[in-house]
Amino acid sequence: MLHVQDLIIDYAGGGRRARAEDAVRAVDGVSFDVAPGQLFTLLGPSGCGKTTTLRSVAGLESPSGGSITIGDRLVYSAAENVDVPADERRLGMVFQSYAIWPHMTVAKNVSFPLELAKRRARPSRAEIRARVEKVLAVTELDAFADRPATKLSGGQQQRLALARALVIEPQLLLLDEPLSNLDAKLRESMRMELKRLQRDLGLTAVYVTHDQVEALAMSSVIAVMNGGKIVQMGTPREIYERPNSRFVADFIGTSNLLPAVVAGAGPDGTSVRAGHAVLRSADRVDAASGADLLVSLRPEDLSLAPHDPAAPPAGDNELAGVVTARAFLGEATEHVVRVGDRSVRCRSNPSLSIEPGRDVTVRVAPEKVRLVPLG
Amino acid sequence: MTLATAPPRDRAPSPAPRRRRAGARTFVGVGTVAVVGYLVLVPLAYLVWGALSDERGITFAGFRRAYADSQLGGVVGDTALYVAGSTLVAVACGTLMAYAHVRTDAPFRRLFFLSSIIPLALPSVAYVPAWIFLASPDIGLLNRMSDAVLGVTPFNVYGVGGMMFVQGIHSTPLVFLLMSAAFRSTDASLEESAQTCGLGRAVILRRITLPLVRPALAAATLIVAVQSLESFEVPAMLGLHDGVYVLISKIYFLMQQYPIDYQATGALSLGLLAVATVGVVLSRRISRGAAQTVTGKAFRPRRIRLGRMRGAVGALTLAYFAVAVLAPVAILVYASLLKTYRTPSLSTAGFTLDNFSAVLSSGTTLTAVRNSTVLGLGAAVVVMALSAFTGWIVVRSRSRAATAVDALAFTPLVIPGLVLGLGLAFVYLRSPIPVYGTLWILLIAYVTRFLPYGVRYANTAMQQVSAELEDSAVVFGASWWTTMRRILLPLARPGLIAGGLYIVVVSFRELSSSILLYSPGTEVIGVRVFEQYQEGSLTSVAAMGVLLCAFLGVLVTALVAVAGRLGVDLD
Numbered sequence: 001m002l003h004v005q006d007l008i009i010d011y012a013g014g015g016r017r018a019r020a021e022d023a024v025r026a027v028d029g030v031s032f033d034v035a036p037g038q039l040f041t042l043l044g045p046s047g048c049g050k051t052t053t054l055r056s057v058a059g060l061e062s063p064s065g066g067s068i069t070i071g072d073r074l075v076y077s078a079a080e081n082v083d084v085p086a087d088e089r090r091l092g093m094v095f096q097s098y099a100i101w102p103h104m105t106v107a108k109n110v111s112f113p114l115e116l117a118k119r120r121a122r123p124s125r126a127e128i129r130a131r132v133e134k135v136l137a138v139t140e141l142d143a144f145a146d147r148p149a150t151k152l153s154g155g156q157q158q159r160l161a162l163a164r165a166l167v168i169e170p171q172l173l174l175l176d177e178p179l180s181n182l183d184a185k186l187r188e189s190m191r192m193e194l195k196r197l198q199r200d201l202g203l204t205a206v207y208v209t210h211d212q213v214e215a216l217a218m219s220s221v222i223a224v225m226n227g228g229k230i231v232q233m234g235t236p237r238e239i240y241e242r243p244n245s246r247f248v249a250d251f252i253g254t255s256n257l258l259p260a261v262v263a264g265a266g267p268d269g270t271s272v273r274a275g276h277a278v279l280r281s282a283d284r285v286d287a288a289s290g291a292d293l294l295v296s297l298r299p300e301d302l303s304l305a306p307h308d309p310a311a312p313p314a315g316d317n318e319l320a321g322v323v324t325a326r327a328f329l330g331e332a333t334e335h336v337v338r339v340g341d342r343s344v345r346c347r348s349n350p351s352l353s354i355e356p357g358r359d360v361t362v363r364v365a366p367e368k369v370r371l372v373p374l375g
Numbered sequence: 376m377t378l379a380t381a382p383p384r385d386r387a388p389s390p391a392p393r394r395r396r397a398g399a400r401t402f403v404g405v406g407t408v409a410v411v412g413y414l415v416l417v418p419l420a421y422l423v424w425g426a427l428s429d430e431r432g433i434t435f436a437g438f439r440r441a442y443a444d445s446q447l448g449g450v451v452g453d454t455a456l457y458v459a460g461s462t463l464v465a466v467a468c469g470t471l472m473a474y475a476h477v478r479t480d481a482p483f484r485r486l487f488f489l490s491s492i493i494p495l496a497l498p499s500v501a502y503v504p505a506w507i508f509l510a511s512p513d514i515g516l517l518n519r520m521s522d523a524v525l526g527v528t529p530f531n532v533y534g535v536g537g538m539m540f541v542q543g544i545h546s547t548p549l550v551f552l553l554m555s556a557a558f559r560s561t562d563a564s565l566e567e568s569a570q571t572c573g574l575g576r577a578v579i580l581r582r583i584t585l586p587l588v589r590p591a592l593a594a595a596t597l598i599v600a601v602q603s604l605e606s607f608e609v610p611a612m613l614g615l616h617d618g619v620y621v622l623i624s625k626i627y628f629l630m631q632q633y634p635i636d637y638q639a640t641g642a643l644s645l646g647l648l649a650v651a652t653v654g655v656v657l658s659r660r661i662s663r664g665a666a667q668t669v670t671g672k673a674f675r676p677r678r679i680r681l682g683r684m685r686g687a688v689g690a691l692t693l694a695y696f697a698v699a700v701l702a703p704v705a706i707l708v709y710a711s712l713l714k715t716y717r718t719p720s721l722s723t724a725g726f727t728l729d730n731f732s733a734v735l736s737s738g739t740t741l742t743a744v745r746n747s748t749v750l751g752l753g754a755a756v757v758v759m760a761l762s763a764f765t766g767w768i769v770v771r772s773r774s775r776a777a778t779a780v781d782a783l784a785f786t787p788l789v790i791p792g793l794v795l796g797l798g799l800a801f802v803y804l805r806s807p808i809p810v811y812g813t814l815w816i817l818l819i820a821y822v823t824r825f826l827p828y829g830v831r832y833a834n835t836a837m838q839q840v841s842a843e844l845e846d847s848a849v850v851f852g853a854s855w856w857t858t859m860r861r862i863l864l865p866l867a868r869p870g871l872i873a874g875g876l877y878i879v880v881v882s883f884r885e886l887s888s889s890i891l892l893y894s895p896g897t898e899v900i901g902v903r904v905f906e907q908y909q910e911g912s913l914t915s916v917a918a919m920g921v922l923l924c925a926f927l928g929v930l931v932t933a934l935v936a937v938a939g940r941l942g943v944d945l946d
């Protein structure tokens with residue numbers, strides 16, 4: 001449905017006396033495909049180029065290289081000198097600020113995109129009214145049709161922005177951090193609502209966010225971006241469970257990252273040495289013994305028990321440490337455990353509570369020990 | 376849910392590959408730049424050419440004649456004294472008022488605002504005559520009063536001293552507005568933290584507050600100095616009486632000679648222009664630096680309790696209001712009611728409306744009113760149309776030309792009205808376009824002079840419209856022109872209207888360009904008042920002044936109402 005190939009976007013930097021070498025490369029060779037019906041997410045910290053990528057799909061930014069194809073229509077290609085203007089791409093888009101036109105009513109905001117269609121393709125008045133009513137009903141805004149758009153609450157404005165994007169029945173829906181201006185509670189319910197609409201209507205969507213929880217909850221495929229490049233692409237589960245770099249492991253969820261050295265490799269996994277402990281991992285790496293890498297341990301995968309002096313000394317996949325801090329989070333308890341010269345965060349059932357200063361043993365299953373290349 | 380089951384639209388034939396089209400957007404952009412460039416650069420080019428050329432080619436004879444003039448030293452000295460003095464008066468009064476208004480619990484807060492806005496409705500052509508009634512050596516009310524009580528007549532509005540004072544208090548509101556903004560945007564917590572360290576109030580003012588607003592203070596000083604340098608009315612009405620010349624009135628004097636020495640006049644104008652340019656460029660550089668120290672963080676400035684000083688500050692405020700606004704307006708109204716002027720007394724004998732009926736039945740005056748109205752409305756419409764597109768180029772287009780267009784549109788700020796008039800006279804006396812001697816040349820002058828104000832209003836208005844509102848319209852299929860027409864212009868409309876009102880106000884006050892460009896039949900109100908002044912019929916001047924002030928008062932009230940809602944600065 002959407003095919004982006006080797007996209008490059010440069011910003012002329014430096015203001016008045018800008019020279020070519022001052023240009024900032026905002027997007028650096030990004031390629032991805034979005035299949036029909038997918039919700040594809042560009043996830044990354046601010047300044048990683050995700051919004052710029054999305055805006056260039058919309059036609060609001062001028063790339064300097066690569067190509068963009070929507071459906072079977074080539075809308076941008078540096079090589080073939082194609083650049084279809086934004087107003088002829090006919091996409092639906094929801095902006096971060098919603099961009100509700102404040103001088104129009106709710107219904108007018110929704111009908112305006114339809115009235116903009118070229119004379120030949122423009123629907124009749126009656127059809128416009130019918131389509132506006134239908135889309136307002138879908139987004140539960142039908143009661144507010146004649147209200148000035150500025151008199152809506154944040155959540156309603158968000159739904160109006162969505163209604164306006166849906167009314168033209170776009171091939172592709174672009175969403176630029178649509179939930180980031182809502183408060184936490186509303187954001188959670190809108191997340192589900194948006195996902196339901198997207199699935200029910202069979203929409204193909206590109207979603208931009210910096211919120212990893214949002215990305216994990218909603219996406220069919222996530223592309224994690226950093227520094228203008230896609231660093232990892234995969235399903236939410238792949239991204240979360242098999243981060244391919246320190247950046248992704250750090251950015252998605254919370255992770256304890258420990259430096260480690262490959263100690264040996266076997267057919268059913270790899271064993272590494274992290275500090276004094278030996279950890280067996282189900283991951284297989286093609287790295288020689290002695291190679292440096294990182295071990296990623298998710299806090300919720302770690303089980304914590306008070307040190308039992310009678311037990312044999314720590315075996316494989318057991319780390320001996322001391323609790324240094326404890327926080328009750330309601331749904332869980334978090335302990336910070338000092339292991340050697342590293343601090344490890346462990347998330348446990350809220351019923352577990354070990355006071356700081358106590359010796360503890362941290363255990364982790366081999367399939368939860370993730371090996372991440374350095375860098 | 377059947378939204379997505381609609382048949383996919385126009386899939387089959389992919390449109391032919393193409394580049395972004397060059398449509399209305401390019402056309403309007405290039406057109407705007409061309410018009411602004413023509414308006415601003417052509418008179419300047421002709422000014423340089425006129426100063427440097429004679430029948431035989433390039434010559435510096437004009438510069439020699441202008442700058443070797445034995446009187447020039449005295450003129451430059453008087454100019455420096457006048458500019459320095461009036462700037463000092465304006466900056467001192469304006470800054471004190473701004474500090475008291477923004478940072479203290481001084482009484483009469485409403486009055487502060489009024490005395491900063493009202494002078495906008497008191498044009499120099501009315502304000503300066505009012506001060507002649509108040510402080511001229513022979514008829515001045517203040518002298519008569521002090522003569523009766525003390526037997527001395529110390530006030531003299533004519534000459535450098537009087538010019539300094541009148542120009543100074545007339546520029547005070549501008550300083551007040553600029554400095555109020557500066558005091559409002561400095562964080563009071565910086566002062567509070569100094570207070571918690573045990574520093575006294577005077578020390579805090581000197582060591583913390585003033586350094587924080589120093590860039591704004593420097594910028595305001597330069598702006599007012601340039602204004603004093605360029606303003607025509609005060610030197611013309613108060614200086615020429617005693618033969619005191621400053622640069623601007625010297626240029627005017629040269630233009631009144633026959634035959635006119637265009638080269639020397641042009642040479643002198645270029646000198647004045649150069650000095651003004653330095654001032655404006657410096658002030659813009661300083662205030663750009665200052666903008667970085669002001670954070671976008673919102674804070675409520677904490678007001679300092681004046682305690683026992685509160686009464687004294689209140690009295691000073693009332694005194695300023697009385698001197699700067701009340702007395703001039705009162706004396707103007709009084710004089711307008713008399714056939715021949717006499718010093719005020721309690722008697723109302725001889726009060727008559729003859730002056731008003733004479734003004735309103737004079738054919739020339741009515742022509743002037745009509746011309747000013749046409750020019751005011753015409754300039755407002757043309758300037759705001761140009762400003763809307765210029766504003767779009769500057770604020771939105773992300774074009775490389777934006778900075779250049781911005782600078783170009785602000786250039787008229789440095790051109791004194793009289794010099795612009797001279798430049799336009801050079802252009803249209805020599806060009807085949809037959810506008811010289813018509814209202815058109817005045818319209819061109821007004822549009823050029825007031826373009827910077829219009830652009831400032833348009834820029835502010837457009838900056839307040841989020842770019843995503845336009846982006847969303849474009850994504851949903853609106854062309855550039857549709858987006859302008861349906862989204863950006865409607866949303867920026869209040870700001871554009873406020874700008875238009877402002878331009879009508881300043882058009883009705885205009886004298887310095889018109890004085891060189893009018894001809895019989897194309898007089899404007901300012902010119903008409905100035906003529907009456909030169910003929911010595913001061914009571915007619917007063918009557919016209921009163922009418923003009925009343926009319927502008929209504930316009931300014933409307934302007935304040937519109938602009939207040941937008942947060943546009945009224946400078």
